[in-house]
Amino acid sequence: MTANNTLFRPFSLKSLNIKNRIVMAPMTRSFSPNGVPTADVAAYYRKRAEGEVGLILSEGTVIDRVSSSNDANIPHFYGTEALAGWQNVIDGVHAEGGAMGPQIWHMGIMDNHHSGWVPSQPFEGPSGLNRPGNTNGNTMTDADIADTIAAFGRAAADAKRLGFDCVEIHGAHGYLIDQFFWNETNKRTDIYGGKTLAERSRFAVEVIKEVRKQVGEDFAIIIRLSQWKPADYNNLLAKTPQELEAWLNPMADAGVDIFHCSQRRFWETDFEGSDLNFAGWAKKVSGKATITVGSVGLDGEFLAAFGGASSNPSSLDELLRRMDRGDFDLVAVGRPLLADPHWAQKIRDNRTVELKGFSKEALAQLV
Numbered sequence: 001m002t003a004n005n006t007l008f009r010p011f012s013l014k015s016l017n018i019k020n021r022i023v024m025a026p027m028t029r030s031f032s033p034n035g036v037p038t039a040d041v042a043a044y045y046r047k048r049a050e051g052e053v054g055l056i057l058s059e060g061t062v063i064d065r066v067s068s069s070n071d072a073n074i075p076h077f078y079g080t081e082a083l084a085g086w087q088n089v090i091d092g093v094h095a096e097g098g099a100m101g102p103q104i105w106h107m108g109i110m111d112n113h114h115s116g117w118v119p120s121q122p123f124e125g126p127s128g129l130n131r132p133g134n135t136n137g138n139t140m141t142d143a144d145i146a147d148t149i150a151a152f153g154r155a156a157a158d159a160k161r162l163g164f165d166c167v168e169i170h171g172a173h174g175y176l177i178d179q180f181f182w183n184e185t186n187k188r189t190d191i192y193g194g195k196t197l198a199e200r201s202r203f204a205v206e207v208i209k210e211v212r213k214q215v216g217e218d219f220a221i222i223i224r225l226s227q228w229k230p231a232d233y234n235n236l237l238a239k240t241p242q243e244l245e246a247w248l249n250p251m252a253d254a255g256v257d258i259f260h261c262s263q264r265r266f267w268e269t270d271f272e273g274s275d276l277n278f279a280g281w282a283k284k285v286s287g288k289a290t291i292t293v294g295s296v297g298l299d300g301e302f303l304a305a306f307g308g309a310s311s312n313p314s315s316l317d318e319l320l321r322r323m324d325r326g327d328f329d330l331v332a333v334g335r336p337l338l339a340d341p342h343w344a345q346k347i348r349d350n351r352t353v354e355l356k357g358f359s360k361e362a363l364a365q366l367v
């Protein structure tokens with residue numbers, strides 16, 4: 001069992017043709033003033049392509065709704081200037097032989113950002129809530145929902161037009177799409193609400209259908225999902241394999257090619273009686289390709305990193321065991337690649353003593 005055999009195999013699915021199984025996880029960096037990715041942002045992604053990352057997923061980049069973001073330095077995926085910035089990004093990545101997809105994002109109901117910046121209209125979400133009992137914005141009308149779905153579609157169409165290799169819809173981590181999934185933040189009594197997770201997935205399904213309509217059949221669509229959310233790390237949206245199937249399959253039917261299954265620790269299991277992780281279960285019940293993520297090659301998880309915790313390099317053996325077993329197709333890596341553009345090459349060449357781990361200083365700049 002070597003990283004070379006397992007991780008450094010090519011992967012192809014529709015528009016996506018990548019040289020190995022390593023994916024750069026989407027990581028918000030807030031280095032795009034007024035929503036426009038700068039030359040430094042383009043250089044940062046280009047370096048990861050040069051460093052042999054198979055597929056780069058961009059930091060979350062927000063769609064064309066006035067209140068889709070709570071931070072003025074998070075990139076937009078709309079508007080002439082921002083899209084020109086993204087054109088530089090993808091051209092640089094392709095020049096190094098890499099592949100990339102933007103992670104298109106609407107944050108939904110947010111807490112106000114610590115900078116004091118707020119969008120010119122209130123935040124919006126399924127029921128005005130971002131966690132139980134906490135309201136900080138409007139409940140979306142039918143017209144708001146229809147316009148938001150259309151905005152996701154336009155972003156996906158722009159991704160294809162600029163030459164990106166795929167698109168990822170951010171459906172995880174307590175943001176807008178996940179606010180629809182969760183019964184604690186979706187109290188709607190219309191067609192976008194309901195008692196079951198499958199009923200509350202209607203918004204996501206309509207977003208996916210619109211994205212598919214805009215990009216055509218041959219462009220790869222990824223959706224990122226998580227069972228957990230910052231308001232409840234132990235949450236399980238799908239409490240049984242049957243609920244997982246009822247959640248994922250309508251999204252697969254609507255056009256998802258790859259489920260990106262976000263965990264804080266990839267080795268943790270959701271359901272008793274099996275050691276399959278979220279990506280393993282998602283592949284089993286949907287038959288679709290999946291991406292796993294969460295503390296790959298590190299000994300500490302990422303939310304602790306926001307509190308200042310460092311992590312040291314750790315063995316890939318357990319990851320490789322699961323991957324060799326066929327549990328998932330691709331592996332996303334966050335903090336190691338944020339700190340070190342050469343992580344993938346070091347793994348490939350077995351230069352383990354050169355691995356850097358992660359410390360919070362890496363968040364302060366684009367290296």
Ligand SMILES: Cc1cc2nc3c(=O)[nH]c(=O)nc-3n(C[C@H](O)[C@H](O)[C@H](O)COP(=O)(O)O)c2cc1C
Pocket residue numbers: 025026027028029059060103170172173224262263264293294295296298301302305332333334335336363
């Ligand atoms: C600084 C930072 C920013 C992040 N921003 C995003 C984001 O924009 N979208 C997203 O889906 N996940 C985001 N994440 C989560 C990562 O994509 C990834 O799932 C997480 O870091 C776990 O992977 P790791 O243990 O390899 O770091 C972020 C993580 C970090 C550390």
